[in-house]
Amino acid sequence: MNAVIKKLVAGFNDFRARYFFERQNLYRRLVSQGQKPKVAVIACADSRVDPAIVLQVEPGDIFAIRNVANLVPPFEVDEEGDVSYHGTSAALEFAVEVLGVEHIVVFGHAHCAGIQAMIDNQQQGKIAGRFIHAWTAIAAQAFHRAKTIDPNVSGEALARCCERQAVLVSLENLMSFPFIQERVDAGTLEIHGWYLDIVEGELTAYDPQRATFERLT
Ligand SMILES: [Zn+2]
Secondary structure, three states, X not given: OOHXXXXXXXXXXXXXXXXXXXXXXXXXXXXXXXXXXXXXXXXEOOOOOOHHHHOOOOOOOEEEEEEHHHOOOOOOOOXXXXXXXXXXXXXXXXXXXXXXXXXXXXXXXXXXXXXHHHHHHHHHOOOOOOOHHHHHHHHHHHHHHHHHHOOOOOHHHHHHHHHHHHHHHHHHHHOOOHHHHHHHHHOOOEEEEXXXXXXXXXXXXXXXXXXXXXXXX
């Protein structure tokens, strides 16, 4: 067996022998009663920002939605006969309407390749991949906002600013979904914008009153 795959299988064996057996009752309860996570997390597919590891949660605690650059697209309804594949929207619908989560966390992070792809497109017209370009264009507004805040911002500072601004764009897009807006208005759902610095290991949250990201710990 290939060494990389072998490591995965060894990891599973270890999971089963220790983690799974220690939590067998929890797993059985989550099967018999079903999952009832109170939180949905929209995280990046990036291998360094697994929300279950970063937030040290147990099975059943979070409904994780992962995509390139932890983006929420705007609410869109297909024209009749037109079929698009709204993976993130479908996951949000399930989390909110079926599971009834009470919180949605948009979980941004530093050094995001998806946000960098969007910046490269805005600055140099560089088209990343066949699919990445169209998807990350959801965050294009973040670039314009970063440039409005500081017209001279560039390089790493621009990337960090765009990563945070993209979290805010996703928060706004969340509110374009009627089933989310309704619940937020009714006070049964809260939305949060978080940002993980993977160099310093620091977590900040967007504070709408102060319009800044503030440390959570
Ligand atoms: Zn990322």
